[in-house]
Amino acid sequence: MPETMLCGVTLKNPVIAASGTFGFGAEYGRLFDVSKLGAICTKGLTLHPREGNPGMRVWETPAGMMNSIGLQNPGIPAFLEHELPRMRTMGTAIIANVGGGDLEEYVEGVRLLSEAESIDIIELNISCPNVHEGGMAFGIKANVAAGVVAAVRRVCRKPLMVKLSPNAENIADMAVACERAGADAVSLVNAFNALAIDIHARKPVFDNVTAGLSGPAIKPIALRMVWEAAHAVRIPVVGIGGITTWQDAVEFLMAGATAVQVGTATFVKPTAMLDIVDGLERYCAAEPLTRL
C-alpha cells in the first residue's frame, strides 16, 4: 500500500477511522489490530466534559443510520491525561477532533491539544449537527466558518484540518473560505441533518428533533461534494460519507480526495477498514499504480 502524505504527516495508508465511530481506539483495539489503519480520529472533544443528549441516540434507516449523540466526551484535559497516553501506543497516527459551543471554547481546546506531542493533526469540527449552541452553526455560512478557522489557526501549532458540514450553504465556497483562513486540509462530509418521526408516539424519534444521517445512503451526495471541494482548493481534501467498500474509497480518491475516513461501515462490519486497505493494495498492484 502506498503511504499517504496528509498535511506533512505520513500515513501508512489513506484509510482513517472517522470521528465518533471509533471512540479513542481502545474498544475496537480489543477486536483487531488498529495499527493497520492510516490514522484514528478521536471522538469529538470539547474543552469541557459533555454528557451528551438524552433520549434515543441511534436510529436505523434504509441504507443508513441517524445519530444524535451530542458530543458526549470527557473533556480535553481528561482526554490528554487518560486517553491519549493509551492512544499513542496504538501504532497509528492520531487526529484529535475538536468541537466547541462557542469561539472561546474552540480556541482554548485547540490550544491545549496543540501542546500534546503525540497528536499528529487537529480536525476542527464545525459540523456537528447535534449540539444546539454551536457545532453546525459554524459550518453553514462560509464567513462564520472562516472566523473560527482564523481564530483557531493563531493558536494551533499542528496541521489543521477542518471537517465540513454537508449542510453548508455552498460546499466549494466553504472549502475555499477555510483554506484562506489557514486550514491545511478539509475533510468532508459530516452527517446530514435529517428527521425521523415515530408514527405511533406521533412525535420525532429524537429528543433534539433532528439528527445526523450517515452511511451508504449519503455516499453519492458526499462524493459529489468532495469532487466540488477538491476542484475549488489546493489543500488536501479527505473524503467522508458512507464509504463501505474499497471500491467506494477508490471513487473518493478519484474525485480528488487524498485520503478517506470510514465510520458507519465499521458498525456494519468491524473489520471493514482492513478490507478497504487490502482492497486498495490489490487495486494498486493490479492497475498498476505506484501511488493513489
Add this chain to the structure above:
Amino acid sequence: MTSPSPAYIEEALVLAQDRLTNDVYRLTVEATTGGSPGQFYMVRAWDREPLLARPISIHDADEGTISLLYQVRGRGTELLARLHKGDTVALMGPLGNGFTMENLHGRVGIVTGGIGIAPMFYLASTLPARSATVIAGFKSTPYAVAALLSLGVEVYVATEDGCEGTRGFCTDIFDPAAFDVVVTCGPTPMMARVAQLCAQAGVPCQASLEAHMACGIGACLGCTFPTTSGYKRVCADGPVFDAAEVIWHA
C-alpha cells in the same frame, strides 16, 4: 470486571433453528467464543439491509456452540428466523459485562417479561442447583419454560391473556421478600417496577437493559441509559446494571 476480548466471526455455522412459538426461535451456532451469563453477541445474517447487526443475549453456551433465543420483531429478526441448518451468520462477541455472579448467592429471584427470559437459562444453569426461582411473564403462550424446569428450577408463570399460569403481569406474582437477590430482564416499565419493589424491600437487584445499538462494543455512545453517575453505555458498561443506579423514568 475485565472480560476476555470479543471476537469477530464472519461465518459461524448454523447447527439448528428451533421454532418455540409463533414468533420465538432458538438459533444454535457453532462457535468456541462462549461468554458468561448476561453477555451478548452482535448478530448479522444478511448482506446490505438492514444496515446494522442485532444485539442478542446468550441463551446457552458451551465449548463449541452458542444458542440465541429471539423474538421476531422487525426486519433483522425476520431474516434470522429464515436461517436453516448449514447457513452461516456473522457474530461479534461475547460483549458486555454479564451478570455479577459473585453477588448472586442465597435465594436468587429471576423476574422476566417476554423475551427477557432469553439470558436466564444460561444464568440458571450456572447457579447452584435449586437456588434460583423464575417468575416469568408473557403476553400469551409461554416459551423457554420447559428448559428451565429441566434444570430443576422452580418457574412461576403469568400471562396477560390468562392462557397459562396466573392472569396478569409477572410483577403481580413477584414478592421480593422471598429472595436474597433479584435479577430482571424485560420491558423497561416492567424492570422499573421490579427495581422499585426490590428497593422497597431492601433486596439488591441486577437489571439487564436493552437498547438500540450501532457498534455494540462501546465506541459510538449510541445506546446510553441515564444512571445516577451519568449516561452509561448499555453495550459496554452493561447490559447488566445495579437496578438502584438506573434512572428508570428519565
